[in-house]
Every structure is written in structure tokens, then in C-alpha cells.
Amino acid sequence: MEQRLDVRALEPPVPLERILDALADLAKDDWLRVQHSREPYPLYSLLKEMDFSWDTYWQNGECIIRIWHADSSQPMKVG
């Protein structure tokens, strides 16, 4: 199931904090869809360390990052 998080209006480091908080509660087969105003490169290093996988795409000028547990399958539908 998709969990949604919008961090576009938050100043650093709050977006990163919110994402990490949300991931702490992410159920095994769920994924987190984050709406961000920019591509959060520093987040990726943390995700790798925490055994999460992710993909990133741009939609209407927003960066969308989908994050799921590395041992779960990638969510099928983009958007």
C-alpha cells in the first residue's frame, strides 16, 4: 500500500527527518511516495545504509521518490 508524504514546503533538514521518521514505521510491503521540491541526493546514501530501495522521477516540476524495503518487490505503478 502506498504511504504519501509531502515535504515540498519544509526547510532542511526537516524533509530528511520526516522521511526517516516515516520509513521507521513503513510496513514490510508498503512503499513511501515522497513529493519533494528537489532531488534529495543526500537521502540516497542513508537509504542504502538502511536497506531500502528507491526510484525517482519528475512529475509537474516535482521530484517524486518512491521508497520500499530492499527485500520487497518494486511498486508497479508510477504516479
Add this chain to the structure above:
Amino acid sequence: MLQTAGLSLEQAPPISIPFKYFFTASLLLIVASLLLVVQGSDLVTSRWSPAALGLTHLITTGFLAQVMTGAMMQLLPVLAGTPVSAVVAVNWIIHITLLAGTGVLVIGFLQSQHLMLILGAGILTTAFIVLFTSTGIALLKSVRQQSRARSLGIGWVSIIPTVMFGGYLVASLSGLIHVDDLQPIITLHLSWGILGWVGIILFATIFELVPMFYVTPTFNKVLKQWLLPVVFLCLVIFTVSNYFLGEYLDNSLLLIALVFFIIGLSVLKNIYNRKRLIIDTTLLYIWTGIASLLIATVVWLSAGSDLLIGGLLLGGVCMTIPIGIIYKVIPFLCWFHLQALQIKKRKLDYSAPSMKYFIKEKHAKYQYFLHLSALCLFFGALLISSELIILVGVLFTCSSLYLFKNILYAYIAYHEEQNILCS
């Protein structure tokens, strides 16, 4: 387009790298301020006195180059997702050569020693070649972000003519070559250095940092992507105008002044439209820097005092905006590195302090008021009475010492937290 690339924690630059640059920058600012105390009267009488040349290079190739290199090493992974390869070794070389080159060059100016000037220019050239090559390779790797990094890139390209004309001047001053009229070369060196290298890099950095840290709208695409390249193009035209078609092309410098005026106003408008209307001290530094830029362009366009324009650009812009950048970047890096360490160590019971813990707002503000007082008095010394310059030097020394103390506090606070995490 789907994309899953990213940095590993091992690839991210260690926090010691920006700290090293920022510590050195604040120490060079202390030296520059003490130079004002000791040789201040020479500084306000002529732009070309040995003390004025020494001070200018302490601030530009010293303080500013250290801050911007430290910030750049962190910005590349954050904005473009690519760190500089062999980041520790490369930064060791850049840091040492930037520091040594500036030191030797400044001694060369102060003591009018030609050999020191040649040596200093040579060491600085080495620093810039390593910096230019390493960051250039990193930018080229980040194909997707090349348009964003274009302005930063052309800012660093501007260092090439700056160094070339600087080297030409040093060779001429040292008697290695004979030049009938040095003035055009001095103007070209100064224009490429202050307007090209400093101006383009500073504002390319602001274009990236302001929307990110202050949650403002992104800058207008035309403004962000094309105005700084226009500055670069105008500098090329201005350089050509020194040799060909001078009567038609030498107004290109005025166009640059106009472009920077537009950029300054746009930054102010962008910050005004930020989502969270909190005013922190870093904003005060940026506002003061932009205000100085706007006043400098007005004085320039109205053919005002060269010394005042230099003071506004050097003190008001080059010494002010970078301090705001330091106060914004250091707390974020401390917080991020602790967060990364926490995840690596799997210490779930640890909670990293907030960014404000590393540089306390009241201490940043005290330093700002010291800095502002020094700046106002500096402009007073340039306009009214040169006798004020020693007091200006004393105030800048206090302000720089405060900056050093604030960086040191952040460094100690970071290591205390790191020890807690590693215990």
C-alpha cells in the same frame, strides 16, 4: 525517467574537509583584519598600494576561495549527486596550495619581493588547476544536472583568464617581461576576478542555496540559466574590446553592472516570497551582501569613487555573503553526518541535536552586528575620514575572531555528539 543512482556514505566528503576550509577562511579573515590595523592608512589612500593589493588577495584568493571551495565540495554531492574523486587527497592538495599560494603572494605584495610574487602566483595556479580539473570531472559525470551546474562551471572557468592576467602582471612587475601600459591588464585581471570568478560563483551558489534552505520559489529559469553566462560573455567582449573595436564594445562592463543589479533585486524578491517568514542571521548576511552589491552598481553606473566601489564589493559582498553561507552549511553538515553515523551504527535510541545547536543563533547575531558595525565604519573611513581605518581593523578583527570561535564551537559540539554515538 526512473533513476536509482546515489552516493554511498563512504563517497560523501568527510566533514573534516569543509571544516578545514572554513577554519582557514576565518583565520585568513583575522590576518586581513590585522593588516587593516597595521597598514590601514596605506589602504585607503590608493587601490594599488602594496597593503591594498595584499588585503585584496587575502580576501579573494584567501578567505573567499577557501569558503567557496569548501562549500563547492559539499554542494556537488548534494546538488549533482557526484562527489569529487579521491576527495580527501584532492582536497588536501587544494587546501595546502590555496593557503600557501595566498600567503606567499601576499608577502610578495607587502614586501615588494618579485620572487615571492612569482612563487605565490605559481602555487595558486597549481591550486586552481587541481580544483578546476577535479570539480570539472565531477560535473561532467553528472550529465543530468549539467544545466544546473552550468553557472558554477563558468564561474570556475573565469578563474583561467583571472590567473592568466594575474600571472602576466606578476611577470611584468618582476621584470620578466616588459609591458608599456599595465592598466588594461590590471582592469582585465580585476574584472575577470571580481565580476567573473567571484560574482558568478557567489550568485550561482546563491541560486541553489536560497530556494533549498529558505524554501523560496525557484528562480526564474531565464534569470538562473542565462544571466550569469551573459556576464561571462560580456567579460569576453570586454577583453576583446581592449584589443579590437574598443569604442564599440567597452560598454560591456556597464551591461555587467546592470545584470548584477537585476540579479541582486531578484534574489531579494525571491527571499521576500519565501514560505516561512522567519528571519535568521544567515539572511541578514545575505541581505547586507545584496544591499552592498546594489549600492556598488549604482555608484559604478553614476561613475562614483572607485575606492568605494571596491570597498562595497570586497567588504560588503565578498566578506559578508560567505559568512552567511558558512553559518547555513556547517549546522546542516553536522546534523547530516550525525544522522548518517547514527544509521550506520544502528543506534536507534540516539537523537541528533537540531541544526541550531551547532551554531547558536544569538552568537551568529552578535558576530553579524560586529561585522555590520565594522562595514559601516569602513565605508565611513572611505568617504569621510581615513583615520577611522584602524578602528575598522579592530572591529573586523573582533568579528573574525568571533567567526572563528563560532566555527570552533560547532566543531567541538559535533565531535562531542560523535563520541556519544561511537561510545
